[in-house]
Amino acid sequence: MTKLIVANWKMNGTLESTRKFCQQITSFTQESKTRNTLVICPPALYLKSLKNDLKEGDIKTGAQDCSAFSEGAYTGEISARMLDDIGCEYVLIGHSERRQYHQESNDLLSQKIQRALEAGLCPIFCIGESEGDHEAGRTQDVLREQLKVLGAFKGNKSIVLAYEPVWAIGTGKVATLEDIQNACAFIKEILFNEYAVVSPILYGGSVKGKNASSILSLPAADGVLVGGASLQASEFWEIATAV
Ligand code: PGA
Numbered sequence: 001m002t003k004l005i006v007a008n009w010k011m012n013g014t015l016e017s018t019r020k021f022c023q024q025i026t027s028f029t030q031e032s033k034t035r036n037t038l039v040i041c042p043p044a045l046y047l048k049s050l051k052n053d054l055k056e057g058d059i060k061t062g063a064q065d066c067s068a069f070s071e072g073a074y075t076g077e078i079s080a081r082m083l084d085d086i087g088c089e090y091v092l093i094g095h096s097e098r099r100q101y102h103q104e105s106n107d108l109l110s111q112k113i114q115r116a117l118e119a120g121l122c123p124i125f126c127i128g129e130s131e132g133d134h135e136a137g138r139t140q141d142v143l144r145e146q147l148k149v150l151g152a153f154k155g156n157k158s159i160v161l162a163y164e165p166v167w168a169i170g171t172g173k174v175a176t177l178e179d180i181q182n183a184c185a186f187i188k189e190i191l192f193n194e195y196a197v198v199s200p201i202l203y204g205g206s207v208k209g210k211n212a213s214s215i216l217s218l219p220a221a222d223g224v225l226v227g228g229a230s231l232q233a234s235e236f237w238e239i240a241t242a243v
Contacts, residue, residue: 003216004160004200004223005240006039006124007230008064008092018046022053024233029057034241036223039090040230044078051087062090062124065098068111070118080112080119091116092225094149095126096166110149117158124160124202124225125149127187131167139165139179140186147190155196161187162225168205170227175205177214184220209238216243 013021041062042050051061067077083091093116094109104112109125116123127146129139143163153159163183165175175183184201191197203215204225215221230236 001222003036003221003243004039004202005036005236006062006090006092006162006202006223006225007041007236008095008204008225008227009040009042009231010064010097010227011043012231013042013046015046015049018042018050019053021231021233022050025059025237026054026057028233028237029059032241036240036243038240041090041092044083047083047088048086060089061087062092063088063121064092064095066091066093066112066116066119066121068108068115070115080115080121084119084121088121090122090124090160092162093123093125094146096128096164096169100166106146106149110152113149113153113159117153117156122158122160124162126162126164126204126225128164128166128169128205134165134167139183143183143187144190147187147195150191150195150197153195153197157198159197159199160202161191161199162202162204163187164204164225170206172206174207174211174215175203177218180215181218181220184218184222188220207239209235209242212239212242 039060039062063083066080093112098104113123129142133142200222202223202225203221207224207226208229
């Protein structure tokens with residue numbers, strides 16, 4: 001089965017390192033093939049050059065965020081329509097770092113998803129519990145609460161979900177395979193039963209070349225969202241070809 005492998009570069013890299021990444025990944029794609037769908041989300045400023053440098057391959061691009069507004073006097077914002085305009089196809093929404101450092105609320109996230117869908121982008125909506133909630137056994141309650149954002153999108157088939165336990169992001173602590181399988185299956189069940197939404201569910205949080213194949217083999221995991229390990233083309237390719 002085809003999996004969705006998404007790279008989230010966060011605020012890392014330069015124009016030069018972006019070019020080098022593209023050269024390396026292009027040579028990997030010429031040497032071997034993957035049936036998986038690959039998406040790279042660089043800093044927005046590098047989207048256009050990444051897109052140009054990847055033009056021969058089948059790799060898609062995504063943004064790490066978009067504005068909740070369509071257009072107008074919102075200094076510093078980038079609209080979903082602008083992202084679509086430069087050929088971007090996906091956008092991360094509600095990443096835990098956005099929730100933590102920019103106080104993004106459920107209402108705001110709902111507006112961002114709406115703007116992304118209007119612009120024809122595929123939103124990758126990120127959810128996940130904190131370490132405290134995990135240890136207190138409240139994971140399912142937190143996920144159920146975060147999924148309420150989808151109340152406005154009942155029946156939608158164009159949203160991707162990413163389950164990223166906050167305590168596993170950038171820490172090297174990966175959730176157990178059992179926890180990943182259970183959380184992804186739980187999310188699928190809620191989406192289907194309460195929102196009539198059928199969507200791929202990605203796992204994110206310290207995914208590396210060495211653990212990708214066991215995570216991607218889980219029946220409920222339709223792909224992975226990779227941060228740190230996606231910055232090196234060779235490791236990203238190892239993950240991309242893990243199944
Ligand atoms: P990580 O980040 O792979 O570095 O843990 C994942 C993410 O934040 O999407």
